[in-house]
Amino acid sequence: xxxxxxxxxxxxAGTSQALLTIEGLNVAFRSGDDLVPVLRDVxxxxxxxxxxxxxxxxxxxxxxxxxxxxxxxxxxxxTPSGRxxxxxxxxxxxxxHDFKNMRGKRIGMIFQEPMTSLNxxxxxxxxxAESLVRHRGLDWRQAxxxxxxxxxxxxxxxxxxxxxxxxxxxxxxxxxxxxxxxAIAAEPELLIADEPTTALDVTVQAQVLDLIRKLRxxxxxxxxxxxxxxxxxxxxxxxxxxMYGGRVVEAGSVRDVLKxxxxxxxxxxxxxxxxxxxxxxxxxxxxxxxxSPRDMPAGCGFAPRxxxxxxxxxxxxxxxxxxxxxxxxRCARWRDLSSEVVSPVLLPPAQDRAAPALLLQVRNLVKHFxxxxxxxxxxxxxxxxxxxxxxxxxxxxxxxxxxxxxxTTLGRCLLRLxxxxxxxxxxxxxxxxxxxxxxxxxxxxxxxxxxxDPFASLNPKMTVGAILSxxxxxxxxxxxAQVAARVxxxxxxxxxxxxxxQRRPSAFSGGQRQRIAIARALAxxxxxxxxxxxxxxxxxxxxxxxxxxxxxxxxxxxLSMVxxxxxxALVRQVADRVVILYLGKVMEEGNVxxxxxxxxxxxxxxxLSAVPRPDPDADRQRIMLEGDIPSPIDPPSGCVxxxxxxxxxxxxxxxxxxxxxxxxxxxxACLHPL
Numbered sequence: 232x233x234x235x236x237x238x239x240x241x242x243x244a245g246t247s248q249a250l251l252t253i254e255g256l257n258v259a260f261r262s263g264d265d266l267v268p269v270l271r272d273v274x275x276x277x278x279x280x281x282x283x284x285x286x287x288x289x290x291x292x293x294x295x296x297x298x299x300x301x302x303x304x305x306x307x308x309x310t311p312s313g314r315x316x317x318x319x320x321x322x323x324x325x326x327x328h329d330f331k332n333m334r335g336k337r338i339g340m341i342f343q344e345p346m347t348s349l350n351x352x353x354x355x356x357x358x359x360a361e362s363l364v365r366h367r368g369l370d371w372r373q374a375x376x377x378x379x380x381x382x383x384x385x386x387x388x389x390x391x392x393x394x395x396x397x398x399x400x401x402x403x404x405x406x407x408x409x410x411x412x413x414a415i416a417a418e419p420e421l422l423i424a425d426e427p428t429t430a431l432d433v434t435v436q437a438q439v440l441d442l443i444r445k446l447r448x449x450x451x452x453x454x455x456x457x458x459x460x461x462x463x464x465x466x467x468x469x470x471x472x473x474m475y476g477g478r479v480v481e482a483g484s485v486r487d488v489l490k491x492x493x494x495x496x497x498x499x500x501x502x503x504x505x506x507x508x509x510x511x512x513x514x515x516x517x518x519x520x521x522x523s524p525r526d527m528p529a530g531c532g533f534a535p536r537x538x539x540x541x542x543x544x545x546x547x548x549x550x551x552x553x554x555x556x557x558x559x560x561r562c563a564r565w566r567d568l569s570s571e572v573v574s575p576v577l578l579p580p581a582q583d584r585a586a587p588a589l590l591l592q593v594r595n596l597v598k599h600f601x602x603x604x605x606x607x608x609x610x611x612x613x614x615x616x617x618x619x620x621x622x623x624x625x626x627x628x629x630x631x632x633x634x635x636x637x638x639t640t641l642g643r644c645l646l647r648l649x650x651x652x653x654x655x656x657x658x659x660x661x662x663x664x665x666x667x668x669x670x671x672x673x674x675x676x677x678x679x680x681x682x683x684d685p686f687a688s689l690n691p692k693m694t695v696g697a698i699l700s701x702x703x704x705x706x707x708x709x710x711x712a713q714v715a716a717r718v719x720x721x722x723x724x725x726x727x728x729x730x731x732x733q734r735r736p737s738a739f740s741g742g743q744r745q746r747i748a749i750a751r752a753l754a755x756x757x758x759x760x761x762x763x764x765x766x767x768x769x770x771x772x773x774x775x776x777x778x779x780x781x782x783x784x785x786x787x788x789x790l791s792m793v794x795x796x797x798x799x800a801l802v803r804q805v806a807d808r809v810v811i812l813y814l815g816k817v818m819e820e821g822n823v824x825x826x827x828x829x830x831x832x833x834x835x836x837x838x839l840s841a842v843p844r845p846d847p848d849a850d851r852q853r854i855m856l857e858g859d860i861p862s863p864i865d866p867p868s869g870c871v872x873x874x875x876x877x878x879x880x881x882x883x884x885x886x887x888x889x890x891x892x893x894x895x896x897x898x899x900a901c902l903h904p905l
Contacts, residue, residue, distance in 0.1 A: 250453040251277040251300065251421055256313030256323070258299055260524075266309065267524050270295055271477045273313070274551070277421065277453040282444070284464045284485070285457045286500070287474035288770040289741070290521040293457045296474070297423050299323070300455070301338055302330030317421060336366040339414035343426035345406035349398045349413070355382070356394035359413050366417035381412040385442055388858060402859040403634055404435035408442070415446060422446070425457045432633040432797050433841040434856045440467050441855070459770055461500060462800075462843025465489055466851065470557075473497050476532030477524060479551060483558030485847045491570040493560040496533045503775040505804040507844055509577040509824075513782070514775035514804065520740045531563065539564055587623030590791050591645070591759060594619050596654035598637075598644050598815075602864065610864040614640040615651075616815035622759065627785060627792040629802040629823070631838070632812035635860045638795045641812070642761045645793065646678050647671060658759070676706055679752035683764035685744035689736040695722075695747055696732030702754045721750040725780060742773035746780065753784070763795045778805060799842045803827055808896070811835050814863055814871040817890075821897030831891075831899040833876050870902065878903045 258270035270292050277283045285293045298304050300315055302322065315323040317337060322329055334340070342348040350358055359381055360374035369377060375394075382390035385408045398406055407427060414422060424443065428436040444467060447454055456467060464471055464485065471488040473481040473496065481494040492498045502515040519536040522528065530547055534540040541564065549563040562568075598615040615637045622628045630638045643649040645656055647663055656663045663674055682688040689698055699718045703709055709717050719729045725746040736744055745765060752760055762781065766774040782805065784790055794805055802809055802823060809826050811819040811834065819832040830836040837854040844851075856875045861867055870888050873879040880903065888900045 248279045249276050250279045250281075250318060251275070251455065252314075252316040253296075253300070254314050256296075256299060256315065257311050258295060258304065259309055259311060260305075261307045261309065266311075268527075269308075269477050269524050270299065273474075273477075273479055275472055275479065275482075277455050279420070279453050280447060280451045281469050282447060282454040282456055282467055284468035284471045285455065285474060286459065286461065286464055286471060288459065288500075288521050288772065290476075290523070291474040292477040293459075293474055294425055295477075297340075297425050297455065297457055300421075301334055301340055301423060302328060303334075332366075335362050335419070336417045337420050339417070339419035339422045341407070341410050341414050341422065341424040341427045343429055345398065345403075345410045348410060349406070351398055354395055354397060355401070355409055358398075358409070359394075359416050362413060362416040378412070378416075381416060382409070385409075385412045385415075385446075386438065387412075403431055404438060404859055407431065407435075407439055411439070411442060411446070415450070415452075418450065420452060422452050422454045423457075424454060426459070427456075428463060429458070429460070433799065433838060433843070434633060435859075436463070436843070437841040437853050437855060443467065460843060461489065461504060461771070461845040465845045465847045465849065466843055468847075473500075476522065476527050478532065478561065480533065480561040481559070482551070483554075487555070487558040489845060489847055491558075493554050493558075493565040493568065493570055494533075494562050495537045495539050495568065499536075500771055501845060503772045504845055505800040506577060507800065507842075507846075510804050512578060513779050516775040516779060517772040520742065520773070531561070539568060587626050589621055590624045590626075590659060591622040591793075592655070592657040592660075593621065593645070594655040594657075596641065596644060596656060597652045598640055598649060599652045612863045613815050613866055614863055615644060616866075617654075618810075618812070618815070618817055620810050620817070620820060622791050622793060624758070624791055625785070625789045626808065627794055627806045629794045629796060629806035629809040630812060631796060631799060631802060631809055633797065633838075633860050635814070635863065636812040637815035637863075638797075638812055639763055640815075642680070642763050642793060642795050645761055646675065646680055648680070676755045677758045678761070679755060679757040679759075680761040680763060681745070681748050681752050681765045683768055685741070685748040686736060688748060689744060689751075691736055694733055694735055695739075698736075698747065699732070699751055699754055702751065706755060708755065717754075721754055724753060724784065725750045740773070742769055742776055745769065745773075745777050749777075749780065749784070753788075756788075757790070759791045759793070761793045761795065764797070765794075766801070767796060767798060774801075781805070799838055811838070814860065814866050816871055817900060818872065819897075819899045819901075821893075825894070825897045829893075829897075831893055831897070831904040832872075832901050833878050833903075833905065834872050835899075836905060870900075 253273055253275040256270055256273040259266040259268045273296060287293050310323055310326060312325050356375050356378040359378035360371060363369045363374035363377050364371060379390045379394050382394055387393050387405055387408050428439050468485040471485050472479050475496050481488055481497050499517040517536055528534055530545045531549055534544040543563050549561050551559050551561045553559050596615055596618045600612040600614060602610055602612055618641060632638050644651045651664055658674060696718050699721050700714045703714050703717055718732050722729060722731055727746055766777050785792060796802060806823050809823050810817055813834055819835045830839055837856050840854040858875055861874060867874050869884045869886050873883040883902055888902045890898050890900050891904060892898045
């Protein structure tokens with residue numbers, strides 16, 4: 232474990248030599264006889280040795296810009312005008328394209344999901360060697376040795392052994408490192424990273440960001456980094472382009488854009504983030520959604536969602552004009568608006584109050600999976616290993632931890648969607664583990680779940696009305712004549728109109744689909760909702776909308792909630808108490824403010840230090856955890872965290888740490904607590 236120092240910024244805009252230049256780029260998709268514009272007059276530059284971030288919600292045009300640079304647009308795309316230059320080489324000049332020997336050699340790409348980008352039937356070394364043979368002219372023996380050296384360079388321990396493995400045998404962080412090794416193998420001048428940290432835990436994300444910075448410094452590459460996470464932008468960017476509706480709406484240095492934003496859209500994205508200093512009454516959410524390219528308004532594309540819009544905004548398209556040196560904005564009213572981001576009013580810290588009446592009690596819950604010899608040599612996966620906690624009536628408990636910590640398995644065991652191996656799960660004093668199917672069905676009415684991906688959990692063939700009425704009919708909660716009225720009531724509770732009942736899930740945005748999933752969970756009037764990463768896949772503004780909805784429903788309906796997440800910033804806004812999990816065991820538990828201000832476990836402190844902050848001037852003395860979370864098939868003896876802990880001693884390998892209380896609402900399992 233190590234502390235990272237303040238990172239180096241590239242020279243100010245205009246002082247570094249231009250590597251990538253995009254001017255007036257327009258891209259459209261063929262749709263029948265029509266052309267639907269998706270990128271509109273995009274101008275962008277990346278200097279040598281510079282990291283430039285592209286930011287915006289889904290549908291803003293970020294990834295399409297990257298695909299245009301790499302020549303990876305689909306066949307249905309046309310480029311009616313604009314140019315793209317890489318150094319002295321013109322890649323795009325209107326409809327004429329020239330990408331020969333560009334991808335892999337001069338342009339490297341890192342994608343969001345390595346499992347879909349890397350070949351599952353090739354060994355890791357073969358995937359990297361392929362690029363070395365093709366672009367650097369090495370023979371296969373030389374390429375294999377260089378592949379191992381590249382794996383070592385990107386921080387993969389035991390690189391020779393890992394090089395002979397397949398991608399499914401690696402952790403998420405290691406897969407992304409393999410992607411980076413493959414992308415830099417041919418020593419490209421430009422590295423395009425498309426949401427490379429979105430699916431990673433905060434600790435692994437911090438490692439990947441540091442690695443990209445290191446490679447930039449060593450090789451002088453230009454980096455185009457695409458993300459929707461403004462905390463990541465503040466951490467890694469030299470300059471920022473904010474996109475909306477296929478256009479650049481603000482551009483400038485990271486400090487100008489994040490600390491002095493002039494576009495209302497940029498300000499809205501910043502206001503929608505959980506506040507790093509405490510809880511606010513309600514997260515700000517930009518109203519509405521990004522319009523489809525077919526429905527883009529004639530004037531400013533953001534005008535229908537903008538609280539400052541006037542007639543001039545709706546009638547005329549604003550130009551991208553300079554605000555100051557190196558800072559430009561596309562807004563007709565920027566001169567009238569303050570550059571200060573509105574700071575929300577923080578709620579006072581929650582006072583210690585009497586514990587609420589107990590609803591859910593979990594005691595020594597265990598879930599082990601047996602795996603056959605074809606998977607890693609066989610053994611037992613200790614997914615959940617002796618977990619205990621409780622949830623009071625009207626209380627929100629957050630379960631937090633890295634991937635592989637057992638959060639999701641634990642959540643599903645609570646509802647017996649997965650049968651526990653042993654232990655007790657009691658709802659109002661009734662142990663659910665021993666119930667038969669009929670009794671469990673009656674209890675399940677009182678416990679519902681909201682999954683991460685509503686598109687996968689909502690039947691695409693059913694209308695929303697049918698989806699919401701199904702549990703009502705199954706449990707015979709209301710007379711048949713009143714089902715339609717109850718469906719309308721449920722839609723109203725989650726902010727959707729009655730006519731939504733006639734449409735199918737595919738007709739809705741991601742945030743609206745998650746509202747439908749929440750409405751389905753509410754249909755049975757449960758006492759407890761398990762929200763399993765329910766907002767993690769949503770854009771920042773939509774995440775704020777859904778989070779505020781869950782908080783409002785909790786207050787209005789006195790719901791209890793188990794909130795499963797890896798987003799520690801969001802936990803502070805949503806939860807009353809938090810349980811920190813690692814390899815299926817509880818590391819720390821307590822009141823949220825107490826745990827945030829006084830973390831007692833080294834793992835908790837490392838997690839908190841890795842949370843991205845949307846302030847480019849913030850002190851980022853991160854605690855970097857070495858290596859990856861061990862396999863739950865073969866967890867370390869004693870304290871399971873000891874292999875990554877800077878405070879570990881010999882006794883940590885021999886003794887399972889007991890739970891130590893630090894006051895009435897805070898406990899930690901550690902032999903050497905902070």
